[in-house]
Each structure stands twice: as structure tokens, then as C-alpha cells.
Amino acid sequence: MSETTSRIIKIATKKRYKNKYHWTDYFSYFYLFLGVLLMFGPVVWLGLSSLKTLAGIQEYPPTILPLSQIQVDVEGYDKPLPIFNVTQEDGSVKQLAQIKRIGINAKMVDPLNPGETVKVPIDKREKIREFKIQWQNYVDPLRKYDFLLYFKNSTFITVVATIITLIINSMAAYALSIYEFRGKNFALVFVIGTLLIPLTIILVPVFYVVANFGMINSLWGVILPGAATPTGVFLLRQYMLTLPRELIEAARMDHASEWAIYWRVVLPLSIPAIAVLAIFSIMWRWNDFLWPLIVLSKSEVYTLQIGLNAFHGELTSQWNYVLSMTMVTLLPIAIIFAYLQKFITTGIASTGMK
Amino acid sequence: MENIRNQTKIFFLRILNIPFAFLMHAIDLIMWPIQKIIGVRNMPYIFLLPNLIFFGLFVIIPLGANFFFSLSSGDELLFAERELPTTKQYDQLFDCESYLNPNTCTEDFFWRGVYNTIFFVVFQVGLMIFFSVLTAVILNKKIIGRGFFRSVFFFPVLLSPVVVGLIWQWILLKNGAFNAIIESYGGDKISFLTDPSWAMASVIFVSIWAHMGFYTLIVLAGLQAIPPNLYEAAEMDGTSRERIFFRITLPLLMPNLLVVFILASIKGVQTFDEIYVLTGGGPGTSTSLIVQYIFTTGFASSGSVQNFGLAAAASMVLGVVLLFLTLMQLYFSRNKESKHQEI
Numbered sequence: 001m002s003e004t005t006s007r008i009i010k011i012a013t014k015k016r017y018k019n020k021y022h023w024t025d026y027f028s029y030f031y032l033f034l035g036v037l038l039m040f041g042p043v044v045w046l047g048l049s050s051l052k053t054l055a056g057i058q059e060y061p062p063t064i065l066p067l068s069q070i071q072v073d074v075e076g077y078d079k080p081l082p083i084f085n086v087t088q089e090d091g092s093v094k095q096l097a098q099i100k101r102i103g104i105n106a107k108m109v110d111p112l113n114p115g116e117t118v119k120v121p122i123d124k125r126e127k128i129r130e131f132k133i134q135w136q137n138y139v140d141p142l143r144k145y146d147f148l149l150y151f152k153n154s155t156f157i158t159v160v161a162t163i164i165t166l167i168i169n170s171m172a173a174y175a176l177s178i179y180e181f182r183g184k185n186f187a188l189v190f191v192i193g194t195l196l197i198p199l200t201i202i203l204v205p206v207f208y209v210v211a212n213f214g215m216i217n218s219l220w221g222v223i224l225p226g227a228a229t230p231t232g233v234f235l236l237r238q239y240m241l242t243l244p245r246e247l248i249e250a251a252r253m254d255h256a257s258e259w260a261i262y263w264r265v266v267l268p269l270s271i272p273a274i275a276v277l278a279i280f281s282i283m284w285r286w287n288d289f290l291w292p293l294i295v296l297s298k299s300e301v302y303t304l305q306i307g308l309n310a311f312h313g314e315l316t317s318q319w320n321y322v323l324s325m326t327m328v329t330l331l332p333i334a335i336i337f338a339y340l341q342k343f344i345t346t347g348i349a350s351t352g353m354k
Numbered sequence: 355m356e357n358i359r360n361q362t363k364i365f366f367l368r369i370l371n372i373p374f375a376f377l378m379h380a381i382d383l384i385m386w387p388i389q390k391i392i393g394v395r396n397m398p399y400i401f402l403l404p405n406l407i408f409f410g411l412f413v414i415i416p417l418g419a420n421f422f423f424s425l426s427s428g429d430e431l432l433f434a435e436r437e438l439p440t441t442k443q444y445d446q447l448f449d450c451e452s453y454l455n456p457n458t459c460t461e462d463f464f465w466r467g468v469y470n471t472i473f474f475v476v477f478q479v480g481l482m483i484f485f486s487v488l489t490a491v492i493l494n495k496k497i498i499g500r501g502f503f504r505s506v507f508f509f510p511v512l513l514s515p516v517v518v519g520l521i522w523q524w525i526l527l528k529n530g531a532f533n534a535i536i537e538s539y540g541g542d543k544i545s546f547l548t549d550p551s552w553a554m555a556s557v558i559f560v561s562i563w564a565h566m567g568f569y570t571l572i573v574l575a576g577l578q579a580i581p582p583n584l585y586e587a588a589e590m591d592g593t594s595r596e597r598i599f600f601r602i603t604l605p606l607l608m609p610n611l612l613v614v615f616i617l618a619s620i621k622g623v624q625t626f627d628e629i630y631v632l633t634g635g636g637p638g639t640s641t642s643l644i645v646q647y648i649f650t651t652g653f654a655s656s657g658s659v660q661n662f663g664l665a666a667a668a669s670m671v672l673g674v675v676l677l678f679l680t681l682m683q684l685y686f687s688r689n690k691e692s693k694h695q696e697i
Contacts (some may be wrong), residue, residue, distance in 0.1 A: 022595055028492045040506050041511075042521050045531060058435050061534040122683070170663035174399035187402055194413045194679050200624045200645050201673035204423055204652050204666045205416035217488065228408035245658055259385035259396040263378040289627040290645075294653050296552045305516045307415040309631055312520060322520060337512050341505050344512075 039153060043330070051133045051325040057319050067129035072097055075114040076127035084108070084125035095128065096120065132293040141311075146299060147325055153219060154286060157303060162281040166274060166338045168228055171234035174262050197232040197347035199291060207294055221295040222303070224290070240266060240272035276347040279340060286333060303331050401447060420673075423666035436663075443667035444690045447526040466639045467647040474558060474643060475622040482562045482569060482618060483611065487565070490573035490605065504574075509568035515564075519631025520562045523547065547633050550640040557629050564628060565621070569614050576610030577603070609686070623675060644672050 009113040049057055071080035074097050081097035086108065088094055096108040096118070105119045140148045160320065175181075176188060201207065206225055215221030243266065251261045267274070289305050296302055308329055312322050337344060380410045392679055425442050426436040451458035456465035493504050510518065526546035531542045546556040580603065588598050626645035629635065633640030635650075642650075652665030 025495075026555055028495060028497060031488070031492055032497070034508050037505070039567075041509060042525055045525070058472075058529070060529040062531055064409060075398075103360050147467060154475075155615065166425050169407065170477050171401045172405035175398035179398040181398045184398075187406070190406070190409070196412055196677065197417060197673075198620075198624060198676065200626070200648070201669040202413070202416040202420055202501050203648060203669060203674060204662050205419035206412055207421060208423075208662075209411060209651070224408070225412040228405045228412070230409075233405065255384060257386050258394060258401075259378075259382045259389070262371060262401070283512060286513075289515050290649070294649070303516055308518050308520070312631075319524060323524065326517050330513055333514070334509075337509060345504070347572060348568065351523065 016207075023222070029278045038117060046323055047327060048177070048318070050137055050327045051135075052320065053132075054318070054320040056134075057323065063129075065131065066133055067131055070112050070128050074109060077109075077114075081111075083111070083128045084120075085128055086120050090326070096125070098125070109214045109246050125353065132319070137320045138328070141321045141325050143310065143319075146302070147304070147328070148306065149300065149351050150302050151302045153301060154304040157219055157222050157288075157292075158220075158282055158285040161227060161285045162278055164223065164227045165229060165232060166278060169277065170230035170236050170267060170274060171227075171262065172233045173240055174266055176233070177237045177240035179241075180243075180264065189228050193231050194228075194236075199226075202339075203290075203294065210295060217296060217298045217301050219301060222292050225291065226284070226288075229281075232281070235277055236270060236273050238272050243269050259282050276343070279336065279344055279347065282336065391457060391610040405652045420670060422665050423663055424670050427663050433546075443663045446664065447484050447667050447671070451548070456539055459656065461664070463639060463642070463650075466649050467642055468539055470554070470641065471623060471625075473554065474561075474625065478558045478561050478622050478625075479615065479618045481558070483615060485562065486566055486569040486573050486614070487607070487611070489570045491599070493570070493574060494577045500515075507570055509562050513564065515627030516631050518564045520581040521558075522563075523632050526556055546638055550637050553633055553637060553641050559629055560632060562627060565618075569618060572614055572617075573607065573610060576607050578671055579610075580606045612686045613641070613683065616679055616686065620676060620679050623672070623679070644668065648672070 014319050015142075045064075047067060049062075050063065050270070056063070056066060061237055070083050072083055073080050081099060082150055083097050084106075085093050086096045095111070097111050099107045099117065101107075101122065104122055106125060107117055108120050108125075109117050172191070176184065176191075210216060210221045210225060213221075215224070247263055247269075248263055249267050255262065287305065288303070292303050292306050293309075296306055298305070299310070304325075308325050309316075310321070311325065385400070388400060392400075395690050406658055411681065423436075425441065425687045427438045427440050428436040429481055447461050447464060448646075449460040450465065453459075453465070456469060460466045489507055493500060493507070497503070505665045513521075527533070528548075529546055532546065537543060557561060584602050584606075588602060593601075625643055625647065629641055629643065630646065630649075633641045635646045648665045648668050651661050651668065653660060
């Protein structure tokens with residue numbers, strides 16, 4: 001056991017030039033360390049901060065962990081007061097609650113002796129903190145605001161759109177890979193052609209088409225325009241071209257209908273390619289922003305992305321809710337990535353799309 | 355244990371399969387008679403039909419309609435109520451005393467967008483390729499925890515533009531984490547998003563942060579395609595690492611980088627979402643790009659009437675730029691393929 005471990009370490013740390021560290025080796029690790037901080041840091045920081053109280057989030061300079069100031073109820077005051085450690089003139093430390101701050105002084109009261117108030121210079125006091133996780137940040141927006149609805153809308157769009165995309169794209173890919181027919185090349189060029197026309201340059205007329213179908217402010221107006229993807233057709237077609245033709249001939253001998261060949265023979269064999277497209281489609285749909293922003297203008301049809309953006313616009317100061325809902329928005333994709341990381345990265349590397 | 359897990363997996367897949375099979379059988383009830391009538395030879399058209407209908411409705415017809423919108427005027431979305439034909443939209447868009455100074459243009463917002471987009475794309479693409487290559491070269495080395503580092507650099511690609519925008523807006527706040535770090539090292543606070551001269555730099559930084567992983571992955575694939583025997587030969591000759599990089603790695607990576615460059619430019623020219631969330635194009639117009647102009651004139655003008663014609667004309671201009679970039683991409687990727695075949 002220990003022998004294999006030491007061998008693994010030896011292999012892992014093996015250098016191109018034996019026993020000699022080049023400056024690029026030091027630089028590499030320094031760069032990677034910095035990279036982890038910069039790439040991963042913001043999201044970790046978001047996760048930790050989403051568990052803080054609003055006061056904790058607005059604190060400057062910020063604390064890393066969700067620490068919040070302890071507050072106590074003092075007789076004669078309506079609201080709970082924050083507690084400070086105050087250094088007395090004789091050097092001893094005493095716990096006092098702050099009533100309010102006036103310039104560089106703070107009006108404070110001893111919680112054990114609520115009758116007297118004292119004035120303390122603010123640099124003589126220090127906050128007392130405790131580790132406290134604010135789960136309300138996650139519960140409140142789901143209850144008070146419509147985030148549960150947005151979540152449902154987003155899920156509906158993602159699931160339905162992915163199913164439609166998979167079915168119609170695989171049908172087209174099946175036709176373009178298995179059959180020889182008149183106009184096949186034209187159809188192929190047609191599909192490539194649509195690859196050259198991104199949504200950003202046909203925003204106005206697509207909106208016109210969707211409006212003509214009466215799908216403004218409807219989830220279908222978001223789902224349908226992007227359902228046929230040229231990248232999807234190509235990905236599936238390239239894969240289906242590799243399937244053995246004998247299987248299809250055999251199925252035809254057994255009097256299977258063409259549709260049955262499609263879904264009983266070709267689809268099950270193309271599962272790897274379909275899975276890649278499914279993951280891409282889920283990612284596209286869940287993260288989609290510009291098109292839903294144009295089609296959806298009523299809050300009852302908002303997706304999570306649009307809802308989050310609108311919520312942030314209305315309530316800029318409610319960062320505790322914004323941060324927690326940002327976490328909710330990114331979590332599904334993060335979970336998918338954690339499970340299917342290798343699948344996604346090889347999918348992107350081999351197709352060059354995202 | 356493994357066996358039980360597999361069996362449960364298969365069991366769940368079977369259950370999931372039931373509605374799918376049901377749907378497929380139902381469709382077969384329609385497809386079978388169709389096949390009987392038109393014959394097997396004509397079946398591929400039926401399979402192509404749904405996809406082509408979608409492409410036709412949402413790509414081809416809109417493309418034609420875009421010409422129509424850009425060549426007509428009026429406030430209505432309906433064709434019958436628009437005046438045509440007229441080049442009014444293009445005249446208005448290109449009405450400038452001097453194209454170098456956006457203030458002299460009727461549509462100064464559009465020309466600011468054009469210049470901002472050029473500035474944005476030059477720096478974003480340039481810096482992004484530099485860092486992608488640097489990261490890919492380092493990740494291609496034999497380092498400890500390579501898989502971990504690779505996914506760390508890659509994962510922001512999966513985040514939505516709203517999430518990216520909100521995270522960074524919050525970190526770059528005046529009282530945010532970045533300023534806290536700067537102050538703790540004795541610097542002064544910077545208004546990253548509200549100071550016009552900093553806003554563009556922040557936007558470029560965030561956009562690189564969000565998309566770098568994708569290009570790193572492509573460059574990494576290119577690096578791994580370089581034949582290892584070249585390195586072995588160089589090592590035998592005792593070539594220095596710097597020389598190996600500049601004489602072997604970089605030249606062999608060049609075709610790959612060209613494709614990355616054009617791909618990044620195509621995406622960069624169309625940037626909208628992150629900036630919309632991050633700064634909303636502001637302060638003023640200092641970070642508003644062309645797509646932002648199209649969006650604002652076409653869909654979100656507050657105060658003035660939505661001008662579909664002008665937005666369509668602007669998207670035609672953008673379309674020409676994109677077409678040029680795409681043709682370049684096709685040309686270079688074909689060149690790259692033929693070179694690979696030669697090897």
C-alpha cells in the first residue's frame with residue numbers, strides 16, 4: 001500500500017528535467033494558486049456571505065465567515081441593542097450595549113444596569129461577534145417574493161425546451177445521416193447557414209414572429225424560437241454517421257417502420273451524443289437571459305434569471321436576499337457540473353461549442 | 355453492492371422509459387399510415403420537417419423581415435402599417451459630420467456603442483487569449499492536482515450572465531471586498547463601476563473572468579494534439595524551455611489560436627448580458643455596446659417610442675461584421691484541417 005502511494009507521489013511530482021526546478025515550475029504553482037483565489041474565491045465568498053445578516057453583509061471591511069454581532073434586549077428599549085466590548089479608562093474591559101452613535105462618541109448602556117447611560121469614544125469599543133447562520137436569507141425570498149414561481153418557470157422552460165430540442169434535432173440528424181434523398185445537400189447547407197445567424201442580429205423580426213403567434217409573455221415564446229439548434233443537429237449527425245448500417249437493414253427486414261427504427265434502434269445507440277446535447281441544452285436554457293428579457297415583461301412569467309435581475313433592480317439594498325437567490329440560481333448548474341464535469345469538458349473540447 | 359446500485363439504476367431508467375415509449379408508440383400510429391402512403395423513400399422529409407419549420411419560422415423568415423424592417427419606417431410592428439421602401443433608417447444611423455466623433459452624429463448612442471465595442475473586443479479578446487494560452491500551457495504541465503485546477507478555471511463558463519454580473523457588482527462595490535483588499539494594502543478606494551474610466555476596465559475584466567475557461571479548454575486540446583516526439587527530440591538536444599515554447603509550442607498552436615481569436619471576436623462583438631447586469635451600459639454610455647443599442651432602441655426605450663426600424667438597421671450592420679468574421683473562421687478552420695491532413 002505505502003509502496004504504491006509513494007510511487008503515485010513520485011509519478012505525480014515527476015519533472016521533465018530531473019532534480020532541477022526551473023523558474024517556470026515556481027511560477028506555475030504561484031499562478032495556479034492566484035487563479036484558484038480569483039476564479040473560485042468570488043463564488044465561495046458569495047456562498048459564505050449569503051448566510052450573513054444584512055448588517056453583516058454591509059459591514060466594511062467585511063468579515064469572511066458569517067459572524068454577526070450579538071444583540072440583547074435591554075429594559076426600557078424597544079429594539080434589541082448591539083453589544084460591544086468597551087475598554088474602560090482603567091484598562092479593564094466591560095460589555096456595554098450601544099443605544100446610538102453620535103459622531104465619534106457612542107451613547108451606551110450597561111445591560112445589567114439599564115438606568116445609566118455613558119458616552120464612549122468609538123475607537124474604545126469593539127464588536128462582540130458570534131457565528132450565526134442566517135437561513136432566513138433563503139427562506140424569506142421564497143415565501144415573501146415570487147422566487148418559487150420563477151424557479152418553476154425556469155424549470156418548465158429548461159425541461160420542455162430540452163425535450164423538444166432533443167426530439168426534433170435527433171429526427172433531423174437521423175434523416176441527414178441514415179438516408180440518401182434528393183435535396184439532402186441543400187438541407188445540410190441550410191442547417192449550416194442558420195449557424196451563421198445568431199439571435200442578436202434578428203432580435204426585432206423574431207420578436208415580430210413571436211408576437212404574431214400571440215406568445216409574448218408566454219413561456220412558449222421563450223421555448224420555441226431556440227428549439228431547433230444547428231449545433232445540436234450536427235453533433236447528433238456526426239455521431240449517427242458512425243452507427244453500423246446493418247442494424248438498420250436488419251430492422252427493415254423485420255418490417256419495422258421507419259419511425260420505429262428511429263426510436264428503437266438509432267436513438268438508444270446515440271445516447272452518448274444525446275446526453276452531451278441534453279447537458280448543453282439544459283445549460284443554455286437555464287442561463288438564457290437576453291431573449292426571455294425581451295419576451296417576458298410580466299412578473300408572473302419571469303424566469304429565475306429575469307426575476308433575479310428585476311429583484312436586484314427594485315431592491316438594490318437587499319443584498320442578503322440577492323446573494324442567497326444568486327446562490328439558488330447557480331446551484332443546479334453547479335451540481336450538474338460537479339457530477340458530469342469530465343463529460344462536459346470533453347464535450348466542449350471535441351465540438352468547440354458552448 | 356455495485357450490482358445492486360446498477361440494478362436500481364436500470365430500474366429507474368425503465369420507469370423513465372415508460373412515458374417516452376408511450377409517446378413514441380403514439381407518434382408511430384400517425385407515422386405508420388404516412389409511411390404507407392408516401393413510401394420509405396420520402397420518409398426523410400417527414401423527419402426533417404419539424405426542424406426545418408422551426409428554422410424557417412425563427413431564422414429564415416426573420417432574416418428576410420429584418421431587411422424589411424430596416425427599409426421601412428413607422429412606429430408599428432405590423433408590416434401593413436409601416437411605410438416602405440425608405441432608406442431613412444440607414445440615413446439616420448449614418449448621419450454624421452465626422453465618423454470619428456460620435457457627438458456629431460444624430461445617433462450618437464449608436465456610434466458610441468460602435469467605438470466602445472471596438473475598444474472592448476480589442477482588449478477583451480487580446481487579454482483573454484494571452485491568459486488562456488498561459489493557463490493552458492501551465493495546465494498542460496505535469497502538475498499535482500491538474501484535474502482540480504482545470505475545473506476551477508473552467509467552471510465560471512457555466513455560470514449565467516446574471517449570476518456573473520451580480521457577483522461582481524457586489525464584489526466591486528465601493529464598500530465591497532475588492533476595495534477592502536486594496537485598502538488593507540494601503541491603496542485608495544476605487545469606484546470600479548461608477549467611474550467612467552474604470553467601468554470599461556471592470557467590464558472587460560469580468561467578461562474575461564467569465565469566458566476564459568472555454569478558450570483555455572480549446573487551447574488545451576490544441577496543446578495536447580502537438581506530437582510529443584517533437585518535445586522529446588528538443589529535450590535530447592538540451593534546448594531550453596523558453597526556446598521550446600517559442601519555437602515548437604507557439605508555432606504549432608498558431609492555427610488553433612487563429613480559430614480561437616475569431617471565435618472570441620464573434621462572441622465579443624455580441625456581448626450584452628453581463629454588461630447589462632453589471633453596469634447597465636453606464637455610467638452614461640461608457641460601457642454600452644452595439645447589442646445594448648439594438649436592445650434599447652428596439653425594446654426598452656423609456657420616454658421615446660420604440661423604433662423597430664432603427665434597431666433592425668443597426669442589427670443589419672452588426673450582421674455584416676459577423677458575416678465577415680464567420681467567413682474568416684470558415685476559411686481558417688478549413689485551412690487548419692487541410693494542414694492536419696498533410697501531416
